[in-house]
Amino acid sequence: MSHLDIEHRIARIEAVHEIQNLMGHMTYMYEGGEYERMLSLFAQHTDGVTAEMAVFGQAQGLDGARKVIVEFWQNQYKRHEAEMRKRWPEDANETGRNGILDLQALSSPVIEVADDLKTAKGMWYAPTIATEFHPGDDIPSGHNVWLKFAVDFIMEDGKWKIWHYHILPSFNTVVGKSWVEGSLAMEDMLKSMPPDAMPPALGPVTAYHAYSVHEPPANDPRPPEPYRTFDETFSY
């Protein structure tokens, strides 16, 4: 039997579903290229907001989150747009997003809401696809990108918001190629990326283990466990 009163327990149950919905919104905004709107799902006036993706390091504050969530993807798809306009100049392409198909499927959730209802933690694994027009190609390429989301949430003004946001791609391979081949080619791929594709390091990499044929799987970051207050648990 829980030590919490019933209203508290109900609020924790509702929190799980609100958080699922929040991540769903995040996903659909990403798919639609609404990167600025994605920022609105982050805590707006709570200290300690962070955003981290792959090898780019942990960015601090909302300004840092903007670099990870907004600027990276805008830059990425500017190149796509340029190639699309070259290839099909007759297309209107009003939004610049013609030919983009980015889909994410959030699966295998583990969500823990703190007893004090002030924070929550969630982890998802997501098979996703992405579409990009690489310079030199004739048409855009489809990519399989499977990744882990590790997110801390905080209650702000009566709403759940993203507090620490960490994306950890396991692999990114062109459709038809296996992630084993991708792993072996990863170093070459990073070397071949144009310099402006790689933003300057945003901060230290707190944890990142891409799939490697030479490495065992890493439990870092690990799924959340039940906890009472945030100072008793780890941070994503």
Add this chain to the structure above:
Amino acid sequence: MELYTTEQLTERWEAHNEICNLVGRFSFYELLRDTETIKRRLWCEDAEGASLGLNDGYYIGIAEIRKYYDAVKASDLCKAAIAKDRHHDVFEGKAADDIIGVGSLMVLNLTTPVLEIAKDMKTAKGLWSFMGGSVEHHAPGGPSAVNRWGRIGIDFVKESTGWRIWHMIVAVDFEAPMGENWVMPNIFPEPLIPFTMQRKNHELYHERRVYTSFPEVPVAYGTFAETFSYGPEDN
């Protein structure tokens, strides 16, 4: 429509969330190749008639299920040894135990849940689709990635330590090398250890396969005696 007290409703939704977390953890422990935690933390300890079903048979009883996971671990150690043998320079000084799970990516992306908690709160049933992958190490050219999709049906039982897996059936629809059409022949490897009960539960996809909705989708129920089992019918 069932009428529950507020306390009962709260308990039912807490159970729902706890079970979703259990299944999410199962997915992540599979990814980590952590068979010890799967055995110790996720599977039942006391419930009679536990079973783990695959396409071609069942392991029945918790002792047999634990032997299966021990065999999985032994297989992972063997794969680690193969990797160590192929890449002396990378793994010099490391034992196979140190690198267990090396190069694996056993992903079970569990989606599309249908989860029912029994009215008596003693059991629950859930069905998920999985779109997953893994890596096979035995290919002559080295590791190769495999797409594996199917469904998992799980009966859960409430024990003193919380909700646990009681019966599980993993029905794989196809297992095809990455980049290859799943219409190509799907062939399962031999089971790691002999089944307690050999049974053709589910056919791998082939172009003339007759579709069957297996495992069955759960519906609301009162007690376990009123519903079907994700274990063998006579278990």
